[in-house]
Amino acid sequence: MKFTIKRDALNTAIQHVSKAISGRTTIPILGGIKVTADHDAVTLTASDQTLSIQSRIALDTAIGTLGEVQTTGSIVLPAKFLIEIVKKLPKDEVVVEVNGLNARIVSGKSEIDMAGMDPEEFPQLPNIRKTDTLAIPSDQLVELINSTAFAVSTNESTPVLNGVLMALSDGKLQFRATDRHRLASHSIKIESDLRLSNIIIAGKSLLDLAKVLPDKSAPVDILIADNQALFRFGNILFYSRLLEGTFPDTSKIIPHEFKTEVVIDTKLINDAIDRAYLLSREEKTNIVRLATIEEDGSEGIEIMSSSTQIGKVLEQLPVKDFIGEQLKVAFNSKYVLDALKVIDSEETFVGFNGPMSPIIIKPNGSEDALHLVLPYRTTN
Amino acid sequence: MKFTIKRDALNTAIQHVSKAISGRTTIPILGGIKVTADHDAVTLTASDQTLSIQSRIALDTAIGTLGEVQTTGSIVLPAKFLIEIVKKLPKDEVVVEVNGLNARIVSGKSEIDMAGMDPEEFPQLPNIRKTDTLAIPSDQLVELINSTAFAVSTNESTPVLNGVLMALSDGKLQFRATDRHRLASHSIKIESDLRLSNIIIAGKSLLDLAKVLPDKSAPVDILIADNQALFRFGNILFYSRLLEGTFPDTSKIIPHEFKTEVVIDTKLINDAIDRAYLLSREEKTNIVRLATIEEDGSEGIEIMSSSTQIGKVLEQLPVKDFIGEQLKVAFNSKYVLDALKVIDSEETFVGFNGPMSPIIIKPNGSEDALHLVLPYRTTN
Known part of the structure; x- marks a missing residue:
């Protein structure tokens, strides 16, 4: 694998996927970011047990090229070091070259050798087959999250309360969270005939999502399948595993x-x-x-x-x-x-x-x- | 004691003296700020074992009055709470009234009662008698501190190395610090016939001083007497106890x-x-x-x-x-x-x-x- 890429584009993608890096993982491969070069794009992926984030940098853009792939391939690089070093590279352009599991990053007269890990060992992203899609503006999703996710329980004895309940019916999308002592609920109107019930997403994942979402009305697609929620926006795929269990019926209180x-x-x-x-x-x-x-x-x-x-x-x-x-x-x-x-x-x-x-x-x-x-x- | 004062003037003075509040003091009175009202000024004082800071708010200023003293007096108020509450008071004007050891702070419809402590128990400020004064511009003092104090030792086994050496001779004021592994030295030219040697001031105190010093060329008077250094600027007196011992002769290395x-x-x-x-x-x-x-x-x-x-x-x-x-x-x-x-x-x-x-x-x-x-x- 060998590619050339603009430092700032690479850095932005690294910062986005870094939200899925857990500082305390005991599984070495999850301490890495998977870097894949196709013929026209460089894709970064990070994952912990609950959350996976993928950011795809399409190299040909309307306002010029962001780089070039000489040889396709894939490697997993140590996340913590990568997150810090890329933004400090001296030149606008970065060359990444991989031989076996050895990666070399060159920018100007700065040359960094890194021991990589086998991309085959990296967890596969959830496979979400064609399903119904719900589209909502990014700023409204951020508002739903920020108005409710603070109220989730931090006590891990009832995992379902660590999550935010997402419900959709009659064109109303509602987020709701409770820690037994307080409850927060927020809803928006939405053009959709879909119905969703008992979809529970970790509050922590949603707060990470809110940090990555663009601060404007750009559309976000939400797809729910099996045990995963996928938020798709810009070049980013944001997967969060659904929490299992039944959310308490809070409507009566x-x-x-x-x-x-x-x-x-x-x-x-x-x-x-x-x-x-x-x-x-x-x-x-x-x-x-x-x-x-x-x-x-x-x-x-x-x-x-x-x-x-x-x-x-x-x-x-x-x-x-x-x-x-x-x-x-x-x-x-x-x-x-x-x-x-x-x-x-x-x-x-x-x-x-x-x-x-x-x-x-x-x-x-x-x-x-x-x-x-x-x-x-x-x-x- | 009873006085009226502008909230922002009171808050600024509190923030200045708060640098001398140690979070971990075991002596209750040192967890307080002493508030004294004279006929034309309100004076705040805070002190830990090494550092004492006094800020005097003169009520009559060139651009109008900052308040009025109805009755003079003195009390020691709990610092941590005072630091946070004063800046959050609802109105521009604050009334402080003390009866015995009970203080009441009123601002608009907000009324706060505090249990105070006896001002007689508060440590006296060091008594620095008339001595030679060294005047240097604030921004140059900040530069001397920031260029050297980072290099002090954090190891408490050799207290003298926790300090910055201040030396003055032949019109040159030099600050020097070392932790045995590195040394930082910075000097400025100064109009003075004074000589100072082996004056050692805690690096931590100097870094606190740099935060309070104005960011311009306003003059700062430095007075050294017995075991204290006094920095005098604006309405502020900043005392730091000198460290005892002999600073190593680093010139030979x-x-x-x-x-x-x-x-x-x-x-x-x-x-x-x-x-x-x-x-x-x-x-x-x-x-x-x-x-x-x-x-x-x-x-x-x-x-x-x-x-x-x-x-x-x-x-x-x-x-x-x-x-x-x-x-x-x-x-x-x-x-x-x-x-x-x-x-x-x-x-x-x-x-x-x-x-x-x-x-x-x-x-x-x-x-x-x-x-x-x-x-x-x-x-x-």
Whole structure:
């Protein structure tokens, strides 16, 4: 195998596939990136047990050539070193030449010899046969991921909760994640007659995907087959193994009516809870209390937290709207901040059904996003 | 004590003194920031065992008032929480009110109660009586620090080597640091008849100082008395305890004549050694080899490193100038990179006296900066 390629094109592809390199793999071949040269393209592939990413660099582009393949072939090169060295090569052009399992990379007067590994030992990419394809804009997929994947469980005892549930029906694509203490759900409308249910993808994989996805409305094809999800965009194939098991039915715990409803400025409540969080964190519990107040005939809320060591924080906030009963409730402020951080509307709706029932947080006037946080059961 | 103050002025002063807060102190009062209100100023002080920083906020400034003191007084407030909460307060204006050891901070509708500590228990700042003052521009002091303090020893068994030696004679101020394997020295010319010798200041304190110093030519007064150095600039007093002991006489190990002299483009050699370092790091030794070469009658150097696991890097570089014997030498590439990083001239001089003698690196044509790296004694 021998090819010439632009350093920056090679580097970009390496950075993309590097998300599938696990630092702690015990299988040596998975610590490598497979490099394959066909007659008109150089293809890089990386894989851990759950995730595989392939990036294909087509050498002939509309704005000129990115390189040339002299001899086709394949090798697996040590990922960690490759990721760092390629971006530091001195010249714009790089020559890669492989003899047996020895690779030589030359750029200007810089010459790097690397011991490669046998490409035959590298795991095959999942074989996804022709299947139905769902196309969605990249920026909307990023929003679905970033609005939900933070809420997956990090506890490995229930693997299904480490994943995000992807459901599609009636032209609505919904992502949902929960760690038993909170739930995040986000949906978008989509032109498709497909139905998908109980598709569960590791939250970690999706967060890696969001980092690689282009930050614009370029289309992403989603293909589901057997035990794999494939996201296809640009020159990149992103495979994630589906998590096995049945996602819990969370629809029943989501209330649709509330005893207390508040509409509040999103930044105001976020900043107030953030300050209360700073103190609550000292107690390791993150407990912050919220109480509705009435002063001079106008409604508002109070946010409180305290630490035995340091002291207490008390915040008073005006509300835009208030309906229902007065209330006192306590919650994990970190969970509420996580939810408020991904709400991009100016006003936020918060709904309560007394101090023992789930709190619902969503962008005011929208049904696309919903966050649920279980309250703390405290005695006062 | 009660005062009103602009949030940003208070926050800036807190960030400045926070460099003297040690996260791991076992003495509770040192985990606090002392806040004192006089009739026209609010003063913050923080201290660990080695370092004390005081920032005085004069309330009446040329461009308007920064606040007002209603009642004078003093308290010590928990630093970690104060550092984070003040910058997040909702309004531009902050009211601080203290009753006994209870402090209340109010900003808009945000109200924070803190348990303070007794200011009488807070360590007194060192008392530096009238002494000779050395004035130098802030940016030159930053350069002296950043060119030398990285080379201090991190091994605590010889405390004197954890410090930077500051010497002044004949109008030349010199900083020097060594960890026995390498040495960094930098000097500037200064208008002063003062003489200073064996003044040793902890490298860590100086690096903290460099972060607080203004990034311009504003003057910094340096005062040395008893066992303290005081750096005075703007509204800030920065005290560092001097390290006890005698700094080794390093002048004898610095060669002034060389068997081999090379002048080379600084960026070229830095980038080549950086690539070789990436591989040498895999072996934990950081060993990189350098050899002079002669090809087609023109001189050059080769940079090499290898890792048994991964492979090898070979770099060829042209030189701008070459005098003397051919040479092969091995060294710790991290030490050489540290030195090259702070050389700001386009060309670098490197001098050798055979494979067993110290390597000298300095900006070409300048006697102000000098770096010494001991070679590795290898068998081939």
